[in-house]
Amino acid sequence: xxGLTLMFAAAFGLGALAWWLGxxxxxxxVAAPGGDTIGAVHSLPNYHGAFVAVLALLPALLVLAFWxxxxxxxxxxxVLAGLPAPSRPAPGLDQAAFLSEVRGxxxxxxxxxxxxxxxEAAKAWAHIxxxxxAVFGLAALAVGLMGALWGWTRLRPDFRARSxxxxxxxxxxxxxxxxxxxxxxxxxxxxxxxxxxxxxxxxVTEFLFGTKWSPQTAIxxxxxxxxxxxxxxxxxxxxxxxxxIIAMIVAIPLGLMIAIYLTQYAAAGFRKxxxxxxxxxxxxxxxxxxxxxxxxxxxxxxxxxxxxxISDASxxxxxxxxxxxxxxxxxxxxxxxDDALAAVPAxxxxxxxxxxxxxxxxxxxxxxxxxxxxxxxxxxxxxxxxIGETMIVVMAAGLAANLTAxxxxxxxxxxxxxxxxxxxxxEFDSAKTLSAFALGLVLFLVTLTLNIYALSVVKKYREAYx
Amino acid sequence: MQGRIRRRYxxxxxxxxxxxxxxALAAGFLVFLLATIIGSGWNSFRATxxxxxxxxxxxxxxxxxxxxxxxxxxxxxxxxxGIMTDAADAQFGRTVRLVSDGAWxxxxxxxxxxxxxxxxxxxxxxxxxxxxxxLAKGAFDLTLAxxxxxxxxxxxxxxxxxxxxxxxxxxxxMLFLTGADSVDPELAGIRGALVGSFLMLIITLxxxxxxxxxxxxxxxxxxxxxxxTDIIEVSINNLAAVPSIIFGLLGLxxxxxxLNMPRSAPIVGGLTLALMTFPVIVIASRAAIKAVxxxxxxxxxxxxxSPVQVVLHHVIPLAxxxxxxxxxxxMARALGETAPLLxxxxxxxxxxxxxxxxxxxxxxxxxxxxxxxxVSRGFVEKTSGAIIVLLIFLxxxxxxxxYLRNRFEVRW
Numbered sequence: 012x013x014g015l016t017l018m019f020a021a022a023f024g025l026g027a028l029a030w031w032l033g034x035x036x037x038x039x040x041v042a043a044p045g046g047d048t049i050g051a052v053h054s055l056p057n058y059h060g061a062f063v064a065v066l067a068l069l070p071a072l073l074v075l076a077f078w079x080x081x082x083x084x085x086x087x088x089x090v091l092a093g094l095p096a097p098s099r100p101a102p103g104l105d106q107a108a109f110l111s112e113v114r115g116x117x118x119x120x121x122x123x124x125x126x127x128x129x130x131e132a133a134k135a136w137a138h139i140x141x142x143x144x145a146v147f148g149l150a151a152l153a154v155g156l157m158g159a160l161w162g163w164t165r166l167r168p169d170f171r172a173r174s175x176x177x178x179x180x181x182x183x184x185x186x187x188x189x190x191x192x193x194x195x196x197x198x199x200x201x202x203x204x205x206x207x208x209x210x211x212x213x214x215v216t217e218f219l220f221g222t223k224w225s226p227q228t229a230i231x232x233x234x235x236x237x238x239x240x241x242x243x244x245x246x247x248x249x250x251x252x253x254x255x256i257i258a259m260i261v262a263i264p265l266g267l268m269i270a271i272y273l274t275q276y277a278a279a280g281f282r283k284x285x286x287x288x289x290x291x292x293x294x295x296x297x298x299x300x301x302x303x304x305x306x307x308x309x310x311x312x313x314x315x316x317x318x319x320x321i322s323d324a325s326x327x328x329x330x331x332x333x334x335x336x337x338x339x340x341x342x343x344x345x346x347x348x349d350d351a352l353a354a355v356p357a358x359x360x361x362x363x364x365x366x367x368x369x370x371x372x373x374x375x376x377x378x379x380x381x382x383x384x385x386x387x388x389x390x391x392x393x394x395x396x397x398i399g400e401t402m403i404v405v406m407a408a409g410l411a412a413n414l415t416a417x418x419x420x421x422x423x424x425x426x427x428x429x430x431x432x433x434x435x436x437x438e439f440d441s442a443k444t445l446s447a448f449a450l451g452l453v454l455f456l457v458t459l460t461l462n463i464y465a466l467s468v469v470k471k472y473r474e475a476y477x
Numbered sequence: 478m479q480g481r482i483r484r485r486y487x488x489x490x491x492x493x494x495x496x497x498x499x500x501a502l503a504a505g506f507l508v509f510l511l512a513t514i515i516g517s518g519w520n521s522f523r524a525t526x527x528x529x530x531x532x533x534x535x536x537x538x539x540x541x542x543x544x545x546x547x548x549x550x551x552x553x554x555x556x557x558x559g560i561m562t563d564a565a566d567a568q569f570g571r572t573v574r575l576v577s578d579g580a581w582x583x584x585x586x587x588x589x590x591x592x593x594x595x596x597x598x599x600x601x602x603x604x605x606x607x608x609x610x611x612l613a614k615g616a617f618d619l620t621l622a623x624x625x626x627x628x629x630x631x632x633x634x635x636x637x638x639x640x641x642x643x644x645x646x647x648x649x650x651m652l653f654l655t656g657a658d659s660v661d662p663e664l665a666g667i668r669g670a671l672v673g674s675f676l677m678l679i680i681t682l683x684x685x686x687x688x689x690x691x692x693x694x695x696x697x698x699x700x701x702x703x704x705x706t707d708i709i710e711v712s713i714n715n716l717a718a719v720p721s722i723i724f725g726l727l728g729l730x731x732x733x734x735x736l737n738m739p740r741s742a743p744i745v746g747g748l749t750l751a752l753m754t755f756p757v758i759v760i761a762s763r764a765a766i767k768a769v770x771x772x773x774x775x776x777x778x779x780x781x782x783s784p785v786q787v788v789l790h791h792v793i794p795l796a797x798x799x800x801x802x803x804x805x806x807x808m809a810r811a812l813g814e815t816a817p818l819l820x821x822x823x824x825x826x827x828x829x830x831x832x833x834x835x836x837x838x839x840x841x842x843x844x845x846x847x848x849x850x851x852v853s854r855g856f857v858e859k860t861s862g863a864i865i866v867l868l869i870f871l872x873x874x875x876x877x878x879x880y881l882r883n884r885f886e887v888r889w
Contacts, residue, residue, distance in 0.1 A: 083737070118835075148814050177785040182701060187691035191759065194752050195712040198723060201730035265499045272496025288504045294871060295510070296813030298842045299864050302849045303510050306517075306857065327524055338506050369485055372491035392718070399720020401816035404848060426722050433729065451726045455719065462718045463711075 015079055018148050022075060022155060026068035029159040033063030033166060035054035040168040054173040062172040065179055066162035076360040078147040086143060087113075090136050098128045107149030132149050161404030202455055205448035212442040213241045218449060220244060224423075226432060226443045241446055243453070245412040249422035253408060254397035257418060261337025262397075263390060266344025271374055273345075274352050293342035301406030304335035309407050316419040323420065330418035338405050347389025351382040351469075354476050384472035391465035395458045401426040425450045489614020514861050514868075521862025523648035524663065525613040526602040527575060527639060531564040531584060533595045542595035545588065552589050557581040569635060577604040579664040602646065607662040607855030609654030610637040613645055616854050626856060653862060657830050658844065660721045662855025665848070667863050669830045673743055673823070674812060676831060680747025681754055681811050686749075686804050689758030690793075693800070696759070697766040698788050719757040725820025733821060739806070740822040741837040749817050754807040765796040798885035805878040809871050815842040841867050 036057035040052045073313060100109040112126060116133035117140070123130075179222040188379070210218070221242015269289070272310050273282055309331035316324030355378055381387070409421035410431050432447040535541045545552050558581045565576045580603040588595060596681060608628050611617060612635065623630050639645050656666025694711075700706040728749035732738045738745050767794050776786040790817040818824075821845050829840035839847070848860040 012744040138489045141702070174785065177783060180785050181695075181699060184691050184695035187688050190708050191692065191713040191716055191756060194727070197731055198719070198727045201727055202723075205730060247632060251823075265503060268499035269503060270497045272493070272500055276493055276496060285500060285504075288500075288507060292503060294809065294813075294875060296815070296842055296867060296871070298813070298845050298849075299510075299514070299813040299868070302845065302860060302864065303513065305849065307513055338503070341503050371490040374492070395718065396720075399722065401720070401722045402846065404864070405816075406846070415656050426720065426816070429722055429726070430816065432823075433726075433820055434824060446543050448726060448730070451723055454644050458718065458720055459715060462715055466714065 014144055015075070018075055018144075018151065019072075020076075021148075022068060022071040022151060025071060025155045025159070026064045029063035030060040030153075031139055032060075032159070032163055035059030035206075036163065036166050038171075040166075042122065043168075046168065051159035052168045053171050058172040058176050059166050061176045063159055063162040063166070066375075067155045067159035068149055069327045069373055070158045071151040074147060074151040074154055078151075080142060082140070082147070083114075086136060086140050089139050090132050093135055094128065094132060094138075109476050112390065137164070190212070198455065202448055202452040205445055206452045209321060209442060209449045213446070218239060218243055218446075222414060224428075226428075226446055232264070239442065241442065243425075245414045246423060246425050246428055247453075248414055248452065249329070249408070249412070250398050250424040250426070252416070252418075253329050253336065253404060253424055254400065255394045257330060257333025258337040258340055258397045259340070259390065259394065262340040262344045265337075266393075267348050267386070270345040270348035270352060273369060273373055273380075275347055289342040289345060292338070297339065297340075297400060298403040298406075300335050300339050301402040301404075304331050304403055304407035308335055312419065321417075321419050325409065325411075325419065325420035325421040327407060327411075327421045329408060329422045331416070332404050332408035335407065336397055336400055339400070339403065340397055343396060344389060344393050347392060347469075348382075348386050351385025351389060351472070352378055354385060355381045356476055381476075382472075384475075385470055388465040388469035388472065391461050391468070395461035395465070398424075398460050399426065399454060400432060405430050427455050433477065483675055485788055499864070511868075514864050517858060518861025518863075518865045520614045520616070521653055521858045521865075523614070523647050524652065525605045525610040525645055525647045527605050528644040528646075529561075529564050529568060529576065529601055529603050529611070530598060530601075530881070531560055531601045532598045533588065534560055534563075535596050537563065538595060540595065542592055545592035545595055549589060549592070552585060552592070554780060555585070555588070557584045557588070560584065564610065574606050575609055575635060575639075577606050577663045578661055579659070580604045582868040604652070605645070605661055607853065608632050609636055609639075609645075611639070613647055616858070617797050624835050627761050653859070657825060657828050658839070658847070661829055662851075662853060662859055665856070665859055667706075667841065667844060667866055670839050670841045670844035670863070671866070672830050673746075674840040674842075676743035676834055676838060677747040677750060677794070677840055678812060680744055680807055682804070682836065683810060684748065684751035684756040685758055685807065689755045689804070689807075690800055691764050692755075692799075693759045693762030694788060694793070697763050698792065699833055713756045713759050719761060720816075721814055722816040722820065724749055725817030726820045727752065728817060730835075739835050739837075741825045741839070742835045743831065743838045744834040745821050746818050746823050746838075746840065747834075749821060750811040750814060753814070757807040757810065758800070758804050762796070762800040765799025765803065766792060768799060769795045795887070798887075800879055802878045802882045803872055805881070809874040809878070812874065813842055813867065813871060815840075815846055818843050819846070841870075 034056045036053070037054070037056035040046050041056065043398045045051055090113065091106070091110075109126065109129060109132075112129045113132045113136055116129060117136050153357065175193050203274050218241050221240065221276045222244045223240040223242045224245050226242045229413065273285060274431075309326055309328060311336075312331045313324045316328070357379055359377055360373055361376040364370070404424045404427045408424060408427055409422050410427060412423050412428075413420055415422065429447045429450050430444060432450075521846030537559050538557065540551045540555045545555075561576060561581045561584060569575045583603055584601065586598070587601070589741050610633065612628060612632065617626050618629055619626070619633060636645075652664060653666050654792050655668050656664060656811055659665040664787070692709075696706065696709065696713075698708075728745060732745045732748055733740060773791050773795065774787050777791050778784070782790065818840055824847055825839060826847070827837055845860055845863045845867065848856045848863065851857075851860075
């Protein structure tokens, strides 16, 4: 890869040279007789330089980028074609494994080849790669020089270099803003594509409504218990139970009361001290919460359950994971409630207080009802965040797919299963691995719907008081 | 009437008390969490060593002092494990493992620094195994019966004897900060994970910062109001709320399976985290751009600057502190993120420090996750120690963001 890096560096060097040449020519226009009167030269010398530099750099970079992206494919095709037919690996998995061994050999990751043919191929690979690198490097240099030359000859005192350069800047800005849309499409497409493959093996209805989850795939067809069960209802229930029920029972009252206390009662000085506490709570990584839940909270919950006579309490309980998740969500709920309360017009509060209501009566009877849509929207956003949370449930909730409402039992969630399915050994066309993408698709759609709905509620509510 | 008023005032006080209690509960939880982590983690920065009399026997080593002086390469292959095991077995018996398996590296370093010690007998402080280490730090409840605790009575007896003889000392554990992962808790360090995290954050920053700032500028300053812009805005707002694990699935499907990038490599982790951080940076940057007063743009336009010049010369410099603050906070979030990295295979067990963007690596939060799976007492301590390091880094990053905000923020 260092060869490619060097070529990119050379391209930028070429660009810098082109910039200097263009700028020098433009400085000549200004120095010419009459060139220093306003309007005689349209653009500043730097824009002329930038124009030439762009014309040199852009084509060169395009060629190099093509080489960087497609080079591997071109070289591997040629290497495979160069092998004698009997030792050529069969297309598909064999070929991919063979090529990855060859690549490893070329990079120097492996000291020796496992497959003698791969050692041969690695030698050929290095040779072919070198040849193509030289071809593409020269091509990039040629187009860069041609672009620079063409741009340089176009420079004139009245040439609108600035407009050209600015148009390019706009194009770059627009492209950058498209990345967000591309990412969204990438997520949707990859999830849908892999899910469709999964649904060819397992019917959608079984996935969405089945109540038995045991994601196994057979190694041999005649194996006992070869057919796995992919009914995801226990996972959906576990996710809702932990994220939307237990966590919210903790987070809503605490978050709401904290927001009320901080906005309505606390003195400004106290607020300054209390706010950072919430910010720290929000900033602690989830893996830390997960470790804490598994190490400290879960055993405590289990001991408590045993002490009140629940004998089947598990060491990985829904309650432990849900409670810690609830604490994690508190800052989120409280800041959403904060915003909602702040958006209520002061006149409503003042009116209520003037009628003789105590502050708490004003809050309960006037402020909260008035802010309710905003608070509900905030809670929905919090739910969407809780059900997408991964590390706490992976570390504290366990992997047993139980359909139970007993909070001391172990349940599993969509996110915990995705992690379990995709870490460790995996083959990319088994139903087991693909089911993770189907779970991801469900998770994505649910959080997306919750977010869009909640944001529209919050927005509508804000507009009502504006 | 008076009674009713009194009742209402009581209710008022109760309500107020509830608010305070809620805040106290949240703060109490935070304090409890930090106290638990620090309480069990600070010991990971200390290590117990035992004084052993080691004979650097040239025959057993397979290298003579003169030969080693002439060619230091020979020491790399010398049998330091052998002389260490001999010494430990002779002085403490074979039944209990006392000296850590990796402690021979200390002997090798000594010999490399001074080959003339070969053939002599030296008093050496060697790292102990995790059991003795934990005993010395008082991690086990010795009142329990032998079967109920992870250490045997033989371990305890040995520890008590050594302690009485003054042959144990507890010092700074440099290995924890300079080593990579290991199967033995006393040899495991976080440097590999730290370097992995650092490499990944470089990629994340290099991609998400320019992209985020450029799209924020476009959306805030130039974008026409039409359906396309709406789609872009909606997707940015939604991406900021998509669960992080979904980004991991995207990385797995696109970077690993479609583009054939190397598994477990910082470059893939960095790209995945960049996609995740980028919407956060866009939102923060847009807020910073919005805060620049329109009068500045009008003034620049009025004296003949083009719209692009207005943005490049005036809006960006004025909005930069806000953009940087948002970026740093996004980086802090990326540093603490675990789930997407698990999806792209960054949970490999690696005993060496990664050296490049395409080599297998792990990240600090993932290392915490890997260690937390291990039930041995030594690893519980290491996990908490790694968490302390992670929290310190997050604190530093956030402190930098707060400093930048206070130092450069201009209120118009």
